[in-house]
Amino acid sequence: MPLRITAESGKEALAAYAWAVAPRETRASSKTALLDAAAQLLTRFPPTEVSGRKLAREAGVNYGLVHYFGGKDRLLAEAYEELVRRFVGEVTNFGTKLPDVRRVVAREDVWRAAAYLAIDSSWSVEYRASSRPIAEAFDRLVAHRRPDADPAEREARVASVLTMLLGWAMFGPMLGRGVGLDRSADDQVLERLCSRVEEIIGGSGR
CATH class of the missing domain: 1.10.357 (Tetracycline Repressor; domain 2)
Structure with a gap:
């Protein structure tokens, strides 16, 4: 039976590869960079205008890491929740x-x-x-x-x-x-x- 490559499995493979080749010391900072980039993009665009690739470019990380950390929607949501939490807590x-x-x-x-x-x-x-x-x-x-x-x-x-x-x-x-x-x-x-x-x-x- 031939191997079926779906869009989803391709994303998972890309994410796994990106994570495998990333140096250990950069892995933690990669998510921070993505969340910071997501917060910045949310002040300039509606969520649907922020693609995973745009998010990765803004963060300066491999696109595959967007999928590793749950996809762009999850990252945008987490970034916004943190933005609100800090606002309520600090301001x-x-x-x-x-x-x-x-x-x-x-x-x-x-x-x-x-x-x-x-x-x-x-x-x-x-x-x-x-x-x-x-x-x-x-x-x-x-x-x-x-x-x-x-x-x-x-x-x-x-x-x-x-x-x-x-x-x-x-x-x-x-x-x-x-x-x-x-x-x-x-x-x-x-x-x-x-x-x-x-x-x-x-x-x-x-």
Whole structure:
């Protein structure tokens, strides 16, 4: 019976070969490079526009290693989960204190990745759920700062904040040019955006 070579078996063979020829000391760094590259690509493209080969080129590793580590979808998902985890832990680890909204807004890498993920309809619902910790962190903050708000109001406030942050990261400067504002006005618009976010969350200070 002739040996059948399928696309999947070819990928597995390529991955096995790439792993076999890779020096031991580079194996651990290869996944780190792939995850870092995946995080960077997610800030510039929707997931479906990131191919395994594009990911490998960005990381500077053998294409076969993309398949060894589970394929590009798994790497993109893992990279995004790590991006969100760090964001929640380092930037929005505000507990009940109002965060530095300007610092939150400045994390355009997170907001762009989240926006691309949201508009890519073919991306798994399971992976989209990776954005949930961001919304949950804001919900906890609103609940503390606006104790009289019922769940529906909290949800509306969180949705408003996230919409503004995602919209600014993706389209803010472009829309500014579209309505005739020059670049010098960006800071003023951003200042108003931050003030509005603070107001929606629940005032300023502690």
